[in-house]
């Protein structure tokens with residue numbers, strides 16, 4: 001079932017930076033990995049959806065209902081991004097503030113919820129520690145605790161694994177998988193690391209220069225670049241012709257395709273294997289560095 005639909009969201013910061021005509025949907029039970037290099041637009045996308053920043057144009061629908069693009073609307077579907085902290089307050093007080101903002105003030109309930117979430121994120125021993133004394137990894141854990149307390153049917157996590165040790169990363173993965181399965185919620189999380197993303201998500205969205213360049217499953221076949229004597233006679237439906245002596249062949253049914261090519265022309269060299277996702281991120285890198 002579709003929970004969220006984004007239609008042509010644009011947030012233009014100028015100089016080609018921001019988010020451009022970004023559309024996607026989000027269904028119950030999905031864990032979407034949002035991947036892109038630094039500056040690709042991941043945070044802008046998550047902040048636009050959460051209402052932290054205001055988009056220039058576009059539409060957001062929640063369960064088919066059209067919402068405005070101002071932040072107040074988001075409250076109704078309990079979305080969470082890693083929020084900021086009050087540095088001079090301690091762990092308990094920071095989480096209490098989140099619960100108060102969500103209308104939960106009963107002392108007993110507040111206490112129970114905070115104790116339970118601190119146990120999940122492994123911060124139960126630093127309940128009274130001020131955030132200004134926290135390490136980066138501890139802040140990431142606290143950010144995840146805040147996301148848990150804030151989350152309703154959708155959870156948005158901006159680079160939740162950065163700065164976390166192996167235990168911390170596993171804690172986030174296990175919690176997310178468990179919640180999505182039990183509560184049928186939907187999660188979108190961003191990261192640069194393809195392996196980390198693949199280990200958690202069941203759908204992948206790749207963003208480059210503020211635009212969506214891939215949206216689909218993880219089962220993306222690598223392709224192989226083959227140098228041939230002459231590509232002119234090769235059927236376009238079998239391979240992708242790059243130039244007169246180079247073709248790109250996807251790994252699926254590779255042997256059959258190679259047999260077909262060798263019937264028509266001579267293969268002179270098999271050059272390299274390309275993982276399309278890595279290629280997308282590499283190209284992105286080059287573009288961003290210009």
Ligand SMILES: Nc1ncnc2c1ncn2[C@@H]1O[C@H](COP(=O)(O)OP(=O)(O)OP(=O)(O)O)[C@@H](O)[C@H]1O
Pocket residue numbers: 013017018036037038039040041042043044045
């Ligand atoms: N308030 C702003 N004003 C102007 N430009 C901005 C603003 N916020 C972000 N940008 C620019 O928009 C682009 C996208 O930024 P964003 O933070 O969404 O990228 P990101 O994919 O989350 O990057 P990272 O992986 O480094 O967190 C970047 O080039 C960034 O410098």
